Amino acid sequence: MKHQVKTKKLSRTKPHREAMLSNMAISLFTYRTIQTTDAKAKELRRLTDRLITTAKTNTIAARRNVFATLRNETIVKKLFDEIAPYFTDRQSGYTRVLKVGVRHGDGASLSLVELLTPKPEVTTDKKDKDKKKAKAKTK
Secondary structure, X not given: OOOOOOOOOOOOXXXXXXXXXXXXXXXXXXXXXXEEEHHHHHXXXXXXXXXXXXHOOOOHHHHHHHHHHHXXXXXXXXXXXXXXXXXXXXXXXXXXXXXXXXXXXOOXXXXXXXXXXXXXXXXXXXXXXXXXXXXXXXX
């Protein structure tokens, strides 16, 4: 019987699983979307929702708790300063898991995990492009 078993083991030991999920959360907070298998995506969603909920309180204790999981100062700062304030009105559901298909090599079902923050604005002015081209030519 599977009473009080809250996490999927993902065929890994506990330290390996925690490190893997921590690295995946860092990637998600950095790039806003990542692609992984379905089981890992569902566990990652649980972890990131918990981290964002903790970050919404914005206290020293919350920062320490999040840092204990992520172990990356720049990502913790980004989480508390940019990501968590966006979700102040929302109670839960900060990420979205979309099924993509199957992996070509082994047939594993893949999912796209997406953070529900607005897309970063990319400003592309003609002057900026010309400056970049000029710098590239001089190198």
